[in-house]
Each structure stands twice: as C-alpha cells, then as structure tokens.
C-alpha cells in the first residue's frame with residue numbers, strides 16, 4: 001500500500017471483527033513497530049500480544065471500569081471549534097461501543113517500555129520528571145504509529161487507547177508487567193467492521209508556525 005494512502009486512512013477503528021489474524025501478519029506488524037527509533041537506541045520496548053480469551057476478557061473488564069469517566073468526558077467537555085456536537089456524540093458512541101466489545105478483538109497489543117531512571121543534575125526534580133515523561137513517550141509512540149500504519153497496510157484496524165492507565169496496577173497484575181516497566185497503550189487489533197475512511201484534521205495552515213511562535217506557516 002502506498003505510504004500516504006495508509007497515513008490518510010489509518011483512522012481510529014473501534015468496531016473490530018473477531019476473525020483471527022494470521023500470526024505472520026501480526027508478526028509483520030510488530031516487526032514494523034520495532035523499526036522506529038528510541039532514545040539512545042535503547043529499544044527498551046516490549047509488545048505484549050494478548051490473544052488468550054481469558055486474558056482479553058480480564059483486560060476488557062478492567063477497561064470497562066472507565067465507562068462513566070468516558071461518558072462524562074465526552075458529555076461535559078468544552079468542544080474545540082473543529083468538533084461539532086454531532087461528531088462528539090458519534091465519538092462518544094464509538095468509544096462506548098469499544099468499551100462493551102473490547103474483548104472481541106482477536107488480539108490486544110499492549111506496548112510497554114522499561115522506565116529508565118533519569119536524573120539530569122542541573123534540572124529540578126519537576127523538570128527531570130517532565131523530561132523523562134517525554135523521552136519515554138517519544139521512545140514508544142513512534143513504534144506505535146509504525147504499528148498502526150503497518151496494520152492499515154494489511155487491512156487491519158486498531159485504536160490507541162489509554163483508559164487502562166487509570167487502572168494500571170490491575171493491568172500489571174493480569175499481564176505480569178514488571179514494576180520497572182510502564183505500559184503506554186492498549187490496542188485492540190483485527191479486521192474492521194467498517195470501511196477505512198479518510199482521516200480529517202485541522203489544516204496545516206492552522207497548526208504550523210514559521211520561525212517563531214505566532215508567525216503563520218504559509219502552506
């Protein structure tokens with residue numbers, strides 16, 4: 001598949017068929033994920049691929065505890081100008097659908113990263129925390145985006161979810177994630193029920209500056 005076609009259509013897919021995905025395809029998707037860079041080329045990542053029905057159900061049960069939080073989040077949010085109330089409602093329904101059907105995906109991928117202790121001597125403890133957070137995110141989310149695009153190229157749908165982070169200890173127990181590792185996402189993956197439609201976003205002209213904050217980028 002052409003790269004730009006994948007980028008422009010790899011939208012959030014929350015309705016996933018239970019049909020199994022061949023192991024060699026999942027393996028190709030993971031192999032694309034690990035082509036991403038990471039700080040110091042540490043490659044401290046681990047991708048937990050959950051295919052066992054009991055384990056998937058346990059993760060789905062944990063995720064479902066966040067249902068009210070999600071409902072409230074969509075219902076009470078101040079809508080940014082690029083999202084209409086109808087779109088917000090559609091996203092809410094889609095998020096609630098996933099909450100009820102999470103376990104049905106043939107696989108759930110949980111990308112994790114070793115939590116490198118970082119202490120830059122001249123930074124305050126708050127600055128160190130912020131630095132470490134961004135370094136960690138930047139060392140796993142590019143791999144996750146590779147995974148999303150590779151999945152798209154095989155006709156697989158997925159969605160990056162983070163709601164489980166509100167119940168991290170429970171996820172840790174179910175999956176046996178060691179204390180010195182953090183999970184960064186939980187991603188149901190499989191063949192989607194719906195077609196891949198084009199991703200819509202705010203235009204570049206609204207989100208890019210040139211040379212200095214506030215000077216519009218001429219698209």
Ligand SMILES: Cc1cc2nc3c(=O)[nH]c(=O)nc-3n(C[C@H](O)[C@H](O)[C@H](O)COP(=O)(O)O)c2cc1C
Pocket residue numbers: 010011012013014091094095098159160161162163164199200
């Ligand atoms: C950091 C991050 C966290 C997200 N967490 C969740 C989540 O917990 N549950 C969920 O259903 N979707 C989650 N999403 C999916 C977003 O809602 C989705 O990317 C966004 O609505 C754009 O959807 P689209 O690609 O279909 O336009 C998350 C996305 C990102 C990037």
